[in-house]
Amino acid sequence: MDELSDFITDMKSRRSCRRFAQRSVPDELLHACLEIACSAPSGANKQPWTYVIVRDSKTKAEIRRAAEVEEYEFYNGRAPQRWLDDLAFLNLNHQKAFLEEAPILLVLFAQKRGAKGGQHYYVQESVGLSAGFLISALHQVGLATVTHTPSPMKFLSKILKRPDNEKPFLLLPIGYPHADYRAPTKSSKTLDEMCIEHEALEFAAASETVAAKTSNVSRVLNRHD
Numbered sequence: 001m002d003e004l005s006d007f008i009t010d011m012k013s014r015r016s017c018r019r020f021a022q023r024s025v026p027d028e029l030l031h032a033c034l035e036i037a038c039s040a041p042s043g044a045n046k047q048p049w050t051y052v053i054v055r056d057s058k059t060k061a062e063i064r065r066a067a068e069v070e071e072y073e074f075y076n077g078r079a080p081q082r083w084l085d086d087l088a089f090l091n092l093n094h095q096k097a098f099l100e101e102a103p104i105l106l107v108l109f110a111q112k113r114g115a116k117g118g119q120h121y122y123v124q125e126s127v128g129l130s131a132g133f134l135i136s137a138l139h140q141v142g143l144a145t146v147t148h149t150p151s152p153m154k155f156l157s158k159i160l161k162r163p164d165n166e167k168p169f170l171l172l173p174i175g176y177p178h179a180d181y182r183a184p185t186k187s188s189k190t191l192d193e194m195c196i197e198h199e200a201l202e203f204a205a206a207s208e209t210v211a212a213k214t215s216n217v218s219r220v221l222n223r224h225d
């Protein structure tokens with residue numbers, strides 16, 4: 001039981017990280033996490049993803065520059081006010097220093113179809129699952145990331161010279177969290193708001209039907225005409 005609650009506490013302690021320590025990531029840890037990410041379930045087991053590992057500072061700087069151009073547009077006119085309001089708790093702006101600070105940038109591409117034109121199925125779902133596996137694995141080995149989505153992300157295909165069948169999906173800076181980094185306070189829904197026991201719903205619906213029938217019966221019984 002203790003092990004289970006430790007596991008829950010540990011997984012729930014994962015937070016997105018937007019500041020990284022100047023500490024390199026051991027190759028074997030990165031490769032272990034990538035192996036786990038690439039073992040995720042996928043439609044017809046097509047594994048329709050490509051992870052591009054970027055370490056070189058010139059390419060990271062180029063990616064940062066292009067991302068900040070899109071992010072500037074986003075925060076200064078492109079995003080509807082409601083979206084900006086929803087993001088306010090994160091206290092973000094167009095500046096993305098973490099894209100250069102992080103020792104590794106992983107760029108995840110979704111393969112719309114195979115390199116030779118083969119069919120892929122449920123690409124979005126599959127690539128999202130692989131990213132989830134990756135993020136959990138990184139957390140397990142003490143590494144951190146943030147799923148960064150500057151929009152549009154076409155610049156990543158260009159900078160990294162990716163083929164036409166691949167579409168940028170996520171930009172993931174990876175490293176150890178900076179000692180001074182504190183993730184913003186977030187509010188979360190309760191488990192009951194997100195998870196529903198189907199049988200309990202059926203029971204509640206049935207009870208309501210019985211209650212409705214009973215009140216119909218009592219209305220009939222109380223009729224005086």
Ligand SMILES: Cc1cc2nc3c(=O)[nH]c(=O)nc-3n(C[C@H](O)[C@H](O)[C@H](O)COP(=O)(O)O)c2cc1C
Nearest residue numbers: 014015016017018090092146147148149150183186
């Ligand atoms: C699909 C997706 C896109 C996201 N895009 C960004 C982003 O562009 N920039 C950013 O700082 N955080 C981004 N996030 C991170 C969320 O803000 C974060 O996961 C959320 O606030 C919950 O915080 P936590 O990850 O620390 O638990 C994104 C998350 C997801 C799942």
